[in-house]
Amino acid sequence: MSDEAIHRELNTLAxxxxxxxxxxxxxxxxxxxxxxxxxxxxxxxxxxDLAALYQLDKSTVSRQVADLERRGLLEREPGGRGQxxxxxxxxxxxxxAAAAGQREALARRLAGWDEADLRAxxxxxxxxxxxxxTVSP
Amino acid sequence: MSDEAIHRELNTLAxxxxxxxxxxxxxxxxxxxxxxxxxxxxxxxxxxDLAALYQLDKSTVSRQVADLERRGLLEREPGGRGQxxxxxxxxxxxxxAAAAGQREALARRLAGWDEADLRAxxxxxxxxxxxxxTVSP
DNA sequence: CTCATAGAGTTGTACTCTACAACTACGTCA
DNA sequence: TGACGTAGTTGTAGAGTACAACTCTATGAG
Numbered sequence: 001m002s003d004e005a006i007h008r009e010l011n012t013l014a015x016x017x018x019x020x021x022x023x024x025x026x027x028x029x030x031x032x033x034x035x036x037x038x039x040x041x042x043x044x045x046x047x048x049d050l051a052a053l054y055q056l057d058k059s060t061v062s063r064q065v066a067d068l069e070r071r072g073l074l075e076r077e078p079g080g081r082g083q084x085x086x087x088x089x090x091x092x093x094x095x096x097a098a099a100a101g102q103r104e105a106l107a108r109r110l111a112g113w114d115e116a117d118l119r120a121x122x123x124x125x126x127x128x129x130x131x132x133x134t135v136s137p
Numbered sequence: 138m139s140d141e142a143i144h145r146e147l148n149t150l151a152x153x154x155x156x157x158x159x160x161x162x163x164x165x166x167x168x169x170x171x172x173x174x175x176x177x178x179x180x181x182x183x184x185x186d187l188a189a190l191y192q193l194d195k196s197t198v199s200r201q202v203a204d205l206e207r208r209g210l211l212e213r214e215p216g217g218r219g220q221x222x223x224x225x226x227x228x229x230x231x232x233x234a235a236a237a238g239q240r241e242a243l244a245r246r247l248a249g250w251d252e253a254d255l256r257a258x259x260x261x262x263x264x265x266x267x268x269x270x271t272v273s274p
Numbered sequence: 275c276t277c278a279t280a281g282a283g284t285t286g287t288a289c290t291c292t293a294c295a296a297c298t299a300c301g302t303c304a
Numbered sequence: 305t306g307a308c309g310t311a312g313t314t315g316t317a318g319a320g321t322a323c324a325a326c327t328c329t330a331t332g333a334g
Contacts, residue, residue, distance in 0.1 A: 002255035007236070007243050009262035011171055014154035016266075017147050019192050019321095031291070034148055048311060055156050057293050062313055064291085081300050081311050099144070106144050109268045117261070118139040124258040125146035129153075131246045168320070185282060194322050199284055201320085218282050218329050 024101040028073075033098050035064055036073060036091055044077070044084035161238040170235050172201055173210060173228055181214070181221035 021030040028036070035050050042049070051061045065085060068074035073091035077084040087095070110118060158167040165173070172187050179186070188198045202222060205211035210228035214221040224232070247255060 002252070002259040003240065003243055003247055005259040006247070006255070006262060007240055008174075009259065009266050010150065010154050010243075011158075011167075011174075012266050013147065013262065014151045014167075015171060015191050017151035018155075021148075021151075022321095029290075030148075030151070034152060037148075046311080054152055056291095058312065059294080059314080060292055062311095066313085083311085103140065103144055106140055106147075109265065110140055110143070112268075113264075115139075118143070120257065121261040121265070122139040122142040122146065124254070124261060125143060125150065127250075128246065128258070129146050129149050166319075183282080193320095195283065196285080196323080197321055199282095203284085220282085 020105060021098075021102060024105055025098040028094050028098045032064060032068060032073075033095070035061070036068060036087060036095055037099075039074060039085045040087040040092065040095060044086050046082045046084060048082070050085075157242060158235075158239060161242060162235040165231050165235045168201060169205060169210075170232070172198070173205060173224060173232055174236075176211060176222045177224040177229065177232060181223050183219045183221065185219070187222075 018030045021033065025033075034054065038050060038053060039045055047061045047065055048058065050056070050065075051058050065074060065076070068091070069076060071090075073088055073094055075086045075088055077086060113121075155167050158170065162170075171191065175187060175190060176182055184198045184202055185195065187193070187202075188195050202211060202213070205228070206213060210225055210231055212223045212225055214223060250258075
C-alpha cells in the first residue's frame, strides 16, 4: 500500500537532493555542507561525532575536515586528541550561501503548498528521520 | 518557517537512504537498483530516459547499463539507436531481493504509524517529487 | 537516392566520495 | 610507568559521476 509508494518516493528523493545541492552550489559539496552544518549547529563537535552521526568512516571525515580546513572554512582547536572543530567566519558565509540557494530552490518547489500542508510534511519528515532504523543486535 | 525544517530533514534523509540501501543489499548498488527498478516499471525504457529522470549524464547511465548487462540483470534490445532496456529474470530476482530488505527496514521505521498518516506522508512525498525543481531558462 | 544533421550511445579522462586496513599520537588507568 | 583504548591520518582501491570527444544510426530535405 502506502509503504510501497513511500519506498519509491524516498529513493527518488535521495537521488535528487544530492544532485540538486551540487548543481546549486558546487563550491561546497553536499557532504562538506552537511558536515560543516553540523559542526556549526553543535558549536564544536569532534570528527568522530560527525562520523558517527552520518555513518561515515573516520578516514572519510578526516579528509573532508582536512579539506575544509585547507579552504579556511573550519578550524581545528589544537591538541592531539578529540579536537573541537569550529566553523570560521568564512565557513559561516559559505554555509549561508549554500543554504540560500537550496532554500530558494525548495521554496520554488513548495510554492503552491499551503501552510498546513507544509507543517504536516515537515512533521512527517521529522518523525520519520527521528526513528532509528537500525536493528538492535 | 516549516521550510527550514523541510530543508534540514530532506538533507538528512538524502544521506541516510543511500547509506542504508548500500548496507542492506551491497550486491545491487543504490544507483543500479533505481535504474533497474525504473526499467522494470516502464517495461523497457531507453538509457536516455533514465538519464533524464535521474538527472545523470548519458555516460554514467551508459556504464551502469553496461555493468547491469554484463551481470545478466538487464538486456538491451538490439539495434543501434534508442534501444529498449529489458530487465531479465535474474534482474527481477535481484530487484526483489533488494526491495525486500529495504522494505523491511522501512516497515520497521514506520511501525508505529497509522494508516492515515502513512497515506498522507506518501501523498506529500509524491507531490513534492512530482514538482519539477528546475528553473525555466 | 544521397548526404547532412540531430539524437543515442560509448569511450577517455579526471575528480570526488567512500571504505578498509595499517599506522601514529595521545590519554588514562592499573 | 607501561599497556591499552580512543582519535586521527595515510595508503590504497573502487564506485559514481561529469565533461568532452567520438561513433553510429535514423531521418528528412533536396
